[in-house]
Amino acid sequence: MTVSSAVDLLIVGGGINGAGIARDAAGRGLSVLLVERGDLAGATSSASSKLIHGGLRYLEFGEFRLVRESLLEREVLLRMAPHLIHPAAFVLPHDRSLRPRWMLRLGLLLYDHLGRLVIANARDAVRRGTRIRRGTELVSARRDGALWRAELRAADGSRAQVAARALVNAGGPWAMEIARRAGVEHGKAALRLVKGSHIVVPRLYAGAQAYMLQNDGGRIVFVLPFEQDFTLIGTTEAPFDGDLADVACTDEEAAYLCRAVGRWFAQPLPPSAIVWRFAGVRPLYEDHARSASAVTRDYVLLRDGEPSQAPMLSVLGGKITTYRRLAEHALERLDLSGTGAAWSAGSPLPGAALAGGSTETAAAALCSDYPWLDPVSADRLIRRYGSEAAAMLGDARRAEDLGEAFGAGLTAREVDWLRREEWAESADDILWRRTKLGLRLGANERARLGKYLAPCVQAMKS
């Protein structure tokens, strides 16, 4: 890997915040290199509940700035990515011993499916000139006057030096470690790591509504429609001080979520019904609140460096909901010469230009352009690729033209698109992070996909 000339911004971390900052910066005319040591959205950004919301608990804890910004952003994001983000009706069973009704109404949410938001931001950033290196880690960085000199290590072990006018630390739960690698301390600032787990079970109820269940101790458990045939339940909240490379939903957490649902739904939910579980670690800004629930969900941007020195900006905390505003604030704080004006609020993400203006009309149009495509697949492709579904299907005149079929509508053509356009390399990248087809493919089908991808994975390693 060679990156020869100095860039304006070196961004470390390819989660929603790194991708959002890269897109915004590139659109303002800055040259940007983003490095992500694993897969894009491979960490916290894939483990979220995918709710775009103002937040009930933020109101309770008086986080009015965050609530206001989140509520405004809901509308902006809906316009930017109508294929990825969908409003949903929430049912909030009420019990007099729990929160008052007015608070529930104020905290009312939109439910959204955000599987591709990070990738969509990354793709748009690339269209605007950003270079993205997946599988590339920041090993160390040192200041050299007005430049940062960073050492990067690629997945094959090769190393490269890169110079940058500013360093952006968007490492999520690893943000303090990245700061250390750059020799930056940020005073007393710290992260509070709070683990959250989700479970997925076969669809529990008819209808498109979501539920917001209040449980003992004030915790809220969301029950959300998921991928047509499933229900997503989460989350737990527990302090985390383990190995960040090894975060999983435990049996106890899964049992807690099953009990929470069993309490409100007519039938008990046995843990044996769980078809998938996942967990992530919230990188919250440490404000020394007593409980995990009370820690601020707002973000803090820490700038390090004298005016004559190359700055480093670390992102601590935040929500997916506020990523776009966070990116705007990050560029304001960096205040690099040559930075253009804010622009991203009105600018749609790739795939947003839906035929007829809705996912339903766009799916119908796709079916009429590709008459052999079944409506279920058309709906899935529109919700996944938006107006780019046709570019993915390309010149196919019949189903066979899409190449090997792996099951559940996944074909070689889609897999090739995900590799070419969306940085996918492994079966997990495709089945769990870019799509959720892992829920539908059996072991043999997954093995066939693995075999199809093997030459590519081998080539990456060699």
Ligand SMILES: Cc1cc2nc3c(=O)[nH]c(=O)nc-3n(C[C@H](O)[C@H](O)[C@H](O)COP(=O)(O)OP(=O)(O)OC[C@H]3O[C@@H](n4cnc5c(N)ncnc54)[C@H](O)[C@@H]3O)c2cc1C
């Ligand atoms: C259980 C749970 C539920 C949540 N629910 C919601 C919700 O409903 N709504 C909402 O708005 N938010 C939610 N969140 C919060 C949201 O997911 C996070 O705030 C957001 O994803 C953080 O994104 P990030 O880009 O900062 O971090 P991450 O997504 O963690 O990205 C950081 C990246 O940095 C990379 N990295 C680390 N070190 C290096 C290095 N040295 N070199 C290169 N790369 C490196 C990592 O591999 C990682 O991919 C939830 C979080 C959790 C855990």
